Amino acid sequence: MRLTRYFLPVTKETPADAQIVSHQLMLRAGLVRQTAAGIYAWLPLGKRVLANIERIVREEQDRAGALEMLMPTIQSADLWRESERYDAYGPEMLRIADRHGREMLYGPTNEEMITALFRDAVKSYRDLPRILYHIQWKFRDEVRPRFGVMRGREFLMKDAYSFDLDEAGARHSYNRMFIAYLRTFARMGLTAIPMQADTGPIGGDLSHEFIILAPSGESEVFYHKAWEADRAAEAEGVDANDAAALQAFVAGLTNDYAATDEKRDDAREQAAGADLRTSRGIEVGHIFYFGTKYTKAMNMIVQMPDGGQVHPEMGSYGIGVSRLVGALIEASHDAAGIVWPEAVAPFKVGLINMRADDPRCAAAADELYGKLGIAGIDTLYDDRDERGGAKFATMDLIGLPWQLIVGPKGLERGVVELKRRATGEREELSAESALARLAG
RNA sequence: CAGGGUGUAGCUCAGUGGGUAGAGUGCCCGCCUUGGAAGCGGGAGGUCGCCGGUUCGAGUCCGGCCACCCUGACCA
Structure with missing residues (x-):
């Protein structure tokens, strides 16, 4: 591309509205322009980065056996009434009415929609397990958007949803995504560490936030130095179709301590001793298992071979695609500007x-x-x-x-x-x- | 949402005691230059966020509204 024919509005001065370095550099380098609080237009250079991140995410999801689809941004309120989240969600949900006065919303997430779609089409155990995903724009009406695209109201997200017949199957799906996430972030040149996260009412150990290390990160994180190695490379020999082998591998990895500020564990930190590291971090992914929460509420049932019926076990797996653009810059820049890892660079x-x-x-x-x-x-x-x-x-x-x-x-x-x-x-x-x- | 702040040229910002607006940078033209954004000359560009009020006269004073930003609570 010839620069004389490109659209690249760069600025020498730092825009007054931007506080953190990634936001400043994204504006200065002509990646994005803000059009309203927490809402951004992606200019050609920024769009290329976004596309590169999407491509890596897509390739790793496909490799993990997930199936790409595309669900709409606009959803009907009735769908959310099925799970009783329409009233529960609160003002973060952008509610709108169409010309007939029907209640609609700009989707903040897609659990209800995927559950309804899968439920209406699937009645037999033969159609499980499945993992479905899409990469789509979402909207959450944050009270206070900030940090540029890292905490916008409109954001591009990859979200995947797994359906399994039982908890063991759900764990296997979870582990597949776990490995896929390690690979995804490693390919972008990032050190991403899975940290135990709140699992909500279900409990257990099946929820992790993937945190990338960046000196200017939003929260403080603590981890064993083993996480500084390329764990995705360690996963290469593991057969993801072998549930037991995969589980052993993931269990081995998560045996190495890693926690956010809220989830620190004194005993484990003392055990880590001199190998304990601390840094700042940015959450770029979150995976969790939530069992039958939606399949029960929305009455999804499959027939089992023995004539019985079960509510499938679900998990969901998110990656903040647009947030990653900001996070990558936080992790990789210097006084002169952005330093793109080659895999996501807009041009080589x-x-x-x-x-x-x-x-x-x-x-x-x-x-x-x-x-x-x-x-x-x-x-x-x-x-x-x-x-x-x-x-x-x-x-x-x-x-x-x-x-x-x-x-x-x-x-x-x-x-x-x-x-x-x-x-x-x-x-x-x-x-x-x-x-x-x-x-x- | 609570508290605070800011809205003036594309961008970063000045604007005194009310008298119809400036700088730097960027942009356009010409000249001169040419290895790290900084040479010279000329020029274009503004309903001073919006609405109303006070006043002979409002960027400036008063009221209301809107937008954006910051701190906190909240969050992929």
Whole structure:
């Protein structure tokens, strides 16, 4: 993409409304614009990041055997009356009326809808287990939106719902998602730690919040140093279809202490001893098992082989997709701007033509741009007639992993410069070598 | 929701005792420059959040409303 044809409104100054660094950088780097309190428009660069996160989430959900679907944003109040949550939910639910005066709402979550859909279509044990998911916009009318997209009112979320015949099956589904979450966040370059969370009225150990470590995180977290390793890699040898093996693996992992501020455990912290670590964290995912809460309330029954009938056991599994954009920036930025992990970066390479008015320089940059395109490398080409300093500053701000710099000085010697955004390392090499490096 | 704060140019902000509005930056044109956003000259751009009141006259004073932000409670 040529920058002269792109829509990238960057600003040098920090917008007054933004307090935390991710929010400031998202506005400055032209990722989003706020349109109302807690509601954001995603500009082209931000949309690309969102799409990359979605893609990783989708691939890992599919790999875990979950089935993608898409449920609406607008739901009817009657559906929520079935579970008796319509009155229970409170003012966080955005309630609206259609032209006929029918009561509708902008969905804050989809348990009722998925339960109704699955209930109406499934009557036999043969159709279970299943895990269904979708990636959809939600709305929760937060009293006080803040932190940019990290705590907006409208947000993009992946939510999955599992249906099983019994609790053992539900635990297996839970464990599948547990592993999928480790993989998902690891692929984004994040250290995400599952921490025991409140399970509500059901109790047990089947609820975890996935917290990513970020110095500017919203809450304080405590964990065993074992969590600093790549646990998703440890899961590679585990057969997710083998319920016992999977359970043993998850049990082994969760044996390593990890807790949020509210759930600290003195005894376990003392046991961890010198291996105890503390950090700040941001919640990016939450998985939990809630049994038959909805299947009973909404009367979902399946026939069992022995003629009996059961209410399926459910779990639900959320990932805050739009929140992750902010969380990733909190976890990865420096004084100059964003530092995108390569897997989610909006473009892999920022190509800089140092001298737009120098025909040789422009021709060399144009040629490189063409070759990058043929090689299938996502490139943002700064072909503006600006000074080098302005181009460097823009590239550093938007945080593309690589900067490829074409300037008259280097061309004299037949080299271009490749700079790694994360470390600032620079290297001079031939255009061909640079291409080969970036293609790898 | 309670408490507090702020609304003036795209952005960051000034605006004295009431007299119809400014800076920096950004943007446009020209020149000059060219390896880290900072050269020179010229120019465009504002119903001073909205409604009402006081006044000869309101960005400024008074009343009401709206929006946004901060702290807390709450939360993917």
